Amino acid sequence: MSTKKIVVIGGSAAGAKAAAKARRLDEFADITIIQKDHDLSMASCGYPYYVGGTFNDRNALLCTPAGVVRDPVFFQKAKKINALIETEVVAINRPEKSVLCRNVTSGEEQTIAYDKLVIATGARANVPPIPGVELEGITTLVSMENTDYLRQVRDNGEVKKAVVIGGGLIGIEACEALQESGIQVTVVEAVDQVLTFLDWDLAKLVENHIKSKGANVVTGVGVSEFVGEGGKLTGVKLADGTVIDCSVAVMAIGVRPNSEIGREAKLEIGKFGGITVDEYMQTSDPDIYAAGDCVEVTNRITGDKAFAPMGDLANLEGRVIGENLISGNVATFPGTIHTGICKAFDFAAGSTGLSEKAAKRIGLEGYTTVVNASPDKPGFMGAKILISKLLVDKDQRILGYQCVGLGDVSRQIATAAMAIQGKMTVTDVITSDLPYAPPFSPAIDHFIAACHIMENKLKGRMHGISSVDVKAKLDAGEKPFFLDGRNPNEFEEMEMGIGENLIPLGALRTKLDALPADKDAEIIAFCKISLRGYEAECILRAHGFTNVKVMEGGIMAWPYGRKK
């Protein structure tokens, strides 16, 4: 048996995982990682938390759980992997099965032969050619260098104002990190919402929360220019002419696959610019695999290709490659359902599967959504309200779930992700046996509750209307009869101010004469979370009212302003 020569380009998540897995399966393979940066196996998803002071030991981003920095010595000793750092691959010579690489400092070149090659070159930040982009103070947050720069900004305390351009995952994390460092942050997002993996209505709740923490958020307007003095950033000019003063700007407008080396080697490239791979993570060249942020994978719901630059997927893909490098194509990676989660101060926001926006984009027909606002625990255990949106297809199969709020979003999204991957339907979930005890869950788990509401909607018992559609009616000057089913003391504390009629649910049956005389008049019922709103609909329909709707999620899911 001759020694297998494996070369891995890229030593962060996917590459390091593929190499380590291959090593475990073949102690005698000759494995080399070629890494352009100085560092290896960086925990890049942790950068914002180091910037924001969640922890102060920079090495923690580079260490094993036992506290050993994953440097070339570690890779050699613990993994018997040859890690060339500060070394760039200049070209792949597919006919000769070799890579030409160059030390970024010395310029020294060498050719390394491979039997199997892995490309795990990751992604690079999008930095469009906005005038002034070269000014001092403008950075991204995708490298240790960026991280060190922003951490220094935190530590020296001189910067008072910063702008984060882009309201995606990294943008929101950067916003939190800098705002928590005592810097006044403004997030500027060109589209009409932050966190585009969420639908607008849930994203708006996150935006409201970020603002409540003192950060500014501007949506729907792009950046036209960086303004500076003496080569240093002094402000960000928006397309509407506004200038936001700042001395630091973080560009966080997404990443794109760093696939040039594959493109130059004439590997097949997909529509998102990522290297095309099959289910074995094999490129169009059978001797070359690719994984992580430089590839496109399959969207398991739509079957289309997707760009899903997530650290967890990179690791899982790398593991599949490690297996296939040694054992032939035995392991497969089925793709992504676009599961993600993001901390935004003490809020969390997560999504799995299709958002309504995504469903519309692919032209999915016959789907139904429902918004659920309900607590993550019993009230006496310090419950926090979660707001979620469930999407099912015409066969009532769970296809998407989003959840935001102060509570335990992580469990919610994990539960829903498994429901989607297990191809479960509403009927499967409504009687699920999930872990219940007061410190962890209400008696009826929030996700199960969302499926209960969906069932009521699908069975025609609850006629839902979204907050967005209610707002559109108000904006159009329509005057439905708004029925607020809460108690007077709750109304005192919190009031929509949309001309609603307060009729506590407990009094509704005796106050039917306060309802419109026309039984076909449009009535929109709600309460804090719209459970009583739903009960009101049941009562009113039984009494002959034909056009009753429930504002889904109630006041807690209302993303607009309210009277108080």
Add this chain to the structure above:
Amino acid sequence: MSTKKIVVIGGSAAGAKAAAKARRLDEFADITIIQKDHDLSMASCGYPYYVGGTFNDRNALLCTPAGVVRDPVFFQKAKKINALIETEVVAINRPEKSVLCRNVTSGEEQTIAYDKLVIATGARANVPPIPGVELEGITTLVSMENTDYLRQVRDNGEVKKAVVIGGGLIGIEACEALQESGIQVTVVEAVDQVLTFLDWDLAKLVENHIKSKGANVVTGVGVSEFVGEGGKLTGVKLADGTVIDCSVAVMAIGVRPNSEIGREAKLEIGKFGGITVDEYMQTSDPDIYAAGDCVEVTNRITGDKAFAPMGDLANLEGRVIGENLISGNVATFPGTIHTGICKAFDFAAGSTGLSEKAAKRIGLEGYTTVVNASPDKPGFMGAKILISKLLVDKDQRILGYQCVGLGDVSRQIATAAMAIQGKMTVTDVITSDLPYAPPFSPAIDHFIAACHIMENKLKGRMHGISSVDVKAKLDAGEKPFFLDGRNPNEFEEMEMGIGENLIPLGALRTKLDALPADKDAEIIAFCKISLRGYEAECILRAHGFTNVKVMEGGIMAWPYGRKK
């Protein structure tokens, strides 16, 4: 359409839910709840948290989320449900379709006719006739009355020592509540472990944690007598003669179905003493449904009947009944997979599906288990170690998962519960797309990691040995070669003291001569969590060692004492 008369016996979880659901589906049904206690819809799972001072407002156990106490007035006004409290059902007259009930104070009797009857009488605490059981100071923790008593014990601060008899869910929660109230607690459990839904090895980790919080735990010995003076409890005498001083004892040795009323009405009763119901939650009388702790449901994994007295299931079952009461048998309850979770100080312990013990009990053949110790988050985010045990059947289908530790056990058990209910296999889980971000998860989720280890084991790459089997070898005087693959600084901090040989993984390849000369000698490798232990096995097998095993879960899963 004549008005449907629905009578519900029991107004806690299942009964109240069935009644409320029926009301939403039929505004004009005549619905009566008959409740023996004074209170309705009590959040009984919350009792220990009120006792322990997690919250101080007793009404929170009885309120809606909007703060309204669920008393008969509330039921009448908000639900149009007639709730008779302090009223006991004396007999069910099935031929006449009526119940005879009696006010527990006045003794006044009345007969109430039904079209459909629901029995939701719950469970009662097991209180065996131990000598002295009538002494003052002995209580259970299953009613508001018990709760008020124990809360008073906390508040007046006179009790210094308490004994909790039974180490199940309620026992452990009672232990925490009293210990956190400044009382020295001893838990006495007759079998050899606490929390019998866990396997012994994981339960022992929970026991160790409880002891680390200052409580005593005695297992494997029963109570023979309550000792008292002047009618008041002064101690608990164990079967081995030990007397534990205490002035309060909480009996928490399980509950049994409160099914007498059904038995007397000649309804079919199951092997656990619960009322037999079918998938519609219908008893042997088609006009009588039953739900909650008084019934037996189906174990979805084994198909056998099960007693599963859990508040979440009671609610889900009640909802199914509500539907079937109004619409005929349209809704089904598929049963339980015995999902449960318990807080034990800052530990959590959960389980779903089959434990190894349960698998053995039912004679399941060809199953495999694996123990995984690994963090719930990245190290830099304050990771906590979770210890879990996964069980798969011969077809690699996920059948059971237990998890204990300081970290996010709730998400773990919810994820696994969905995997079981979705009939997923190891192959399905190893590439799952779960929500990842550093505040919520490591890049490879702990449950996915458990499936990765299982795959390695199933493919014959990792030969695991449990901590229990290692201990048995030590106790039998066997001398396998123990290989600790950690670094010297880790060894300084924590040492097993079982004659292990410290060979850091990074040095192993150069120190093969320190291993036994006999390549067939038994070698047991481990480290803190046994990832390096596994890597050591890979290296050693590649170098011809034939009998290498990995101690599953490493030192973190070792439930016995260690040198330091």
